[in-house]
Amino acid sequence: MRVDIISIFPEYFAPLDVSLMGKARDRGILDIRLHQLRDWTRDIHKTVDDTPYGGGPGMVMKPDIWGEAIDAVVAQGQPEGDVSVLPRMIVPTPSGRPFTQEVALDYAREPWLLFTPARYEGIDSRVMAEYGSRLRVDEVSIGDYVLAGGEAAVLVIVEAVGRLLPGVLGNACSVSDDSFAPGAMANLLEGPVYTKPPVWRGHEVPEILLSGHHGKIARWRRDEAFRRTLDKRPELLARLDSGTLDAHDRRVL
Numbered sequence: 001m002r003v004d005i006i007s008i009f010p011e012y013f014a015p016l017d018v019s020l021m022g023k024a025r026d027r028g029i030l031d032i033r034l035h036q037l038r039d040w041t042r043d044i045h046k047t048v049d050d051t052p053y054g055g056g057p058g059m060v061m062k063p064d065i066w067g068e069a070i071d072a073v074v075a076q077g078q079p080e081g082d083v084s085v086l087p088r089m090i091v092p093t094p095s096g097r098p099f100t101q102e103v104a105l106d107y108a109r110e111p112w113l114l115f116t117p118a119r120y121e122g123i124d125s126r127v128m129a130e131y132g133s134r135l136r137v138d139e140v141s142i143g144d145y146v147l148a149g150g151e152a153a154v155l156v157i158v159e160a161v162g163r164l165l166p167g168v169l170g171n172a173c174s175v176s177d178d179s180f181a182p183g184a185m186a187n188l189l190e191g192p193v194y195t196k197p198p199v200w201r202g203h204e205v206p207e208i209l210l211s212g213h214h215g216k217i218a219r220w221r222r223d224e225a226f227r228r229t230l231d232k233r234p235e236l237l238a239r240l241d242s243g244t245l246d247a248h249d250r251r252v253l
Ligand SMILES: N#Cc1c(-c2ccc3ccn(Cc4cccnc4)c3c2)n[nH]c1N
Pocket: 092, 093, 094, 096, 117, 118, 119, 120, 121, 122, 140, 141, 142, 143, 144, 145, 146, 147, 148, 149, 150, 151, 153
């Protein structure tokens, strides 16, 4: 998967050089390319923003600079000028559709993602209109809180998508056991996890986990997932397909 990120703070993405994402890049699974938006400015001050039409607080990012940058990056990614090869453009914004595990799975199927994290009050809306006619443009939000810019959201999205790519996670089961992954634990929060020592400051590991009885352990983990979901995110239980609940589940609930 190729990932292009255009930002006025490319240094913000240093974390993508380490850990899982860094290893995925070293192994050629992820090809992440960073671009400094100011490289497409033409004034001595490298201006990327201006005052909003209609007045109001803050500044808006200029459409012409973004247009030059996006055109250049898209052209770079088109082998031998093959204009049919286009990226999916992802624009983090507080007003976007929620970024969920389902969206992450959708993005993980794409060969090429182009992220355009903004600052100030966002990007002139004509940029999304312009590229919406040529590319798939998604305006997404990572949560109901307000950040100072889109870079942190890109880090979140790239990690959530990158870990889904084949070969990135050592244990393939780790993805299928995800809280929001399809399957038996779908839409349930993950339960508690434990490792050695068996007793730590008087706290014991639940005995069932030391029993070696895999069927009972799986049942216990599902019960704990139900309990935690009921306690912290009861609304997720409404998403459960009633057919996936057995008599034991109904007793736990
Ligand atoms: N994804 C996402 C986000 C953002 C986000 C994302 C991009 C930008 C660019 C500029 N801002 C600041 C800003 C702009 C407008 C109003 N209020 C604040 C951003 C915020 N905030 N919260 C999220 N979940």
